[in-house]
Amino acid sequence: MIPLSIHIKQGLAKLVLPFLFIMACLIMLIGQAQxxxxxxxxxxxxDFLAPGYALIEEPFNLLYSFVRSIKDIQNxxxxxxxxxxxxxxxxxxxxVAIGLADENAQLKNQLHWIPDPVLSFVTARVVADVSGVYHxxxxxxxxxxxxxxxxxxxxxxFGLVGRVTEVGNRSARIxxxxxxxxxxxxxxxxxxxxxxxxxxxxxxxxxxxxxEDKHPIEGxxxxxxxxxxxxxxxxxxxxxxxxxxxxxAVVPYLPLDHLRMVRIFNYxxxxxxxPDAPGRVMPSVKKNRQGPVASPSMLGRDNNx
Amino acid sequence: xxxxDNTYNFNDQKSPGIRPSLSKFQCxxxxxxxxxxxxxxxxxVLFLSIPFDIPGKNELLPAVVVAxxxxxxxxxxxxxxxxxxxxxxxLIDLLNFSxxxxxxxxxxxTYGIGVTQRFRLAKYxxxxxxxxxxxxxxxMFMLQWVLTSLFSLKLMPYxxxxxxxxxxxxxxxxLSVLFTWAHRTxxxxxxx
Numbered sequence: 001m002i003p004l005s006i007h008i009k010q011g012l013a014k015l016v017l018p019f020l021f022i023m024a025c026l027i028m029l030i031g032q033a034q035x036x037x038x039x040x041x042x043x044x045x046x047d048f049l050a051p052g053y054a055l056i057e058e059p060f061n062l063l064y065s066f067v068r069s070i071k072d073i074q075n076x077x078x079x080x081x082x083x084x085x086x087x088x089x090x091x092x093x094x095x096v097a098i099g100l101a102d103e104n105a106q107l108k109n110q111l112h113w114i115p116d117p118v119l120s121f122v123t124a125r126v127v128a129d130v131s132g133v134y135h136x137x138x139x140x141x142x143x144x145x146x147x148x149x150x151x152x153x154x155x156x157x158f159g160l161v162g163r164v165t166e167v168g169n170r171s172a173r174i175x176x177x178x179x180x181x182x183x184x185x186x187x188x189x190x191x192x193x194x195x196x197x198x199x200x201x202x203x204x205x206x207x208x209x210x211x212e213d214k215h216p217i218e219g220x221x222x223x224x225x226x227x228x229x230x231x232x233x234x235x236x237x238x239x240x241x242x243x244x245x246x247x248x249a250v251v252p253y254l255p256l257d258h259l260r261m262v263r264i265f266n267y268x269x270x271x272x273x274x275p276d277a278p279g280r281v282m283p284s285v286k287k288n289r290q291g292p293v294a295s296p297s298m299l300g301r302d303n304n305x
Numbered sequence: 306x307x308x309x310d311n312t313y314n315f316n317d318q319k320s321p322g323i324r325p326s327l328s329k330f331q332c333x334x335x336x337x338x339x340x341x342x343x344x345x346x347x348x349x350v351l352f353l354s355i356p357f358d359i360p361g362k363n364e365l366l367p368a369v370v371v372a373x374x375x376x377x378x379x380x381x382x383x384x385x386x387x388x389x390x391x392x393x394x395x396l397i398d399l400l401n402f403s404x405x406x407x408x409x410x411x412x413x414x415t416y417g418i419g420v421t422q423r424f425r426l427a428k429y430x431x432x433x434x435x436x437x438x439x440x441x442x443x444x445m446f447m448l449q450w451v452l453t454s455l456f457s458l459k460l461m462p463y464x465x466x467x468x469x470x471x472x473x474x475x476x477x478x479x480l481s482v483l484f485t486w487a488h489r490t491x492x493x494x495x496x497x
Contacts, residue, residue: 017417020391024413027395028406032456038405045399049351057355129356131363132401133465134453138356173402180461201462259356 043168050141050171053127121265136179148172154262158253159236178205189221204249216240216248232267341492342377342384368473376484378419379426390416404456411445442473
């Protein structure tokens with residue numbers, strides 16, 4: 001070490017805090033100017049910490065399950081009775097469902113229905129709640145060779161919870177639907193009205209931009225609308241509930257702060273592109289030709305050149 | 306010479322005199338003791354990120370960290386160095402996916418106030434220190450709200466920052482009791 005006089009040492013010690021302030025300002029600037037750099041560092045840190053979270057969590061999980069099992073033992077007979085009754089009802093529904101499924105299959109057969117493609121998904125454990133004060137997001141842990149990409153859709157057991165925004169080697173971040181920046185086009189099942197579901201950092205996102213003559217009905221189902229090629233249509237989200245008069249909100253089927261497992265679906269590129277129709281008016285790709293191309297032969301020539 | 310005097314002289318590096326060099330075990334012990342404040346704060350940051358059913362934990366995290374930085378910057382800044390505060394802030398920023406640098410900034414300001422005014426503050430009684438902390442917390446979380454709104458280019462909901470302030474003011478006395486105890490016992494390097 002370089003021998004320094006006491007005065008210089010004291011002077012240097014006084015400079016540490018201002019230096020760190022400048023560093024903090026620099027980080028703020030870098031975060032605005034080059035968000036990619038910070039994003040990479042974040043993913044490295046979360047990748048590194050993802051197994052560590054599980055380590056801290058495990059003892060508490062044991063404690064939780066122990067307490068839960070004691071509570072279960074306390075009301076075991078009442079629960080047994082309720083479950084038996086529910087089971088009887090479910091049996092009835094089971095037969096109804098089988099009948100309906102058969103009927104559905106028959107009808108589809110008669111119509112020569114083209115089946116929907118089977119979706120692939122992975123299930124991942126939520127290891128950390130990475131929500132800040134002003135953001136809502138979760139972190140899931142994935143294996144080393146995962147196939148999760150940004151933009152894929154995350155569902156819990158019942159409905160939509162969010163979308164994958166950043167993916168690291170072992171972990172991925174999912175921006176929840178109640179984040180302040182989340183805006184999702186939805187459609188209301190009973191009133192058939194379109195609306196936008198806007199997150200506001202509370203547990204229940206608000207509904208905005210619904211038609212003035214069709215106000216959302218209390219309790220009706222909310223599903224995604226599939227506009228803008230962002231989300232596929234028809235994913236259930238929750239139901240409408242009015243917490244305040246005139247301000248409809250969406251209540252997700254499972255509360256968004258109790259997520260433990262999520263399924264990440266790969267919908268692939270489901271963008272529906274209309275095929276080229278003969279005689280369809282299209283703008284030219286060539287710059288030197290002005291005006292639209294209106295004949296199929298010319299279109300073909302354009303592509304060959 | 307009784308034991309207490311002995312330990313006192315032993316680590317009082319400022320007093321002149323010859324003292325026996327520390328054994329390896331004592332060095333490790335001292336290092337761990339001086340790491341307790343930092344270690345506690347980092348543990349809180351990691352612990353409150355786990356998805357448990359702790360109500361308002363997103364707001365509780367900055368409240369506890371600011372209280373911890375404030376307390377230790379007054380009573381033992383050597384165990385909570387400026388670089389350490391910077392690292393804790395950076396860790397929170399990286400884990401939270403909010404605009405980076407904001408938490409570092411507010412923690413450093415809190416630390417700066419604590420360290421520069423520590424000799425004056427330490428003389429006051431607890432209520433006054435708490436009151437000053439309340440003002441600092443209000444100022445800091447308002448600053449956080451302003452900076453986050455500025456960087457996100459929209460007004461953030463103000464309920465979160467009200468919660469943060471309430472949590473910070475509410476948890477300071479409890480943390481203060483815990484920290485004062487730690488300050489005298491497990492976090493005291495002079496007790497080796």
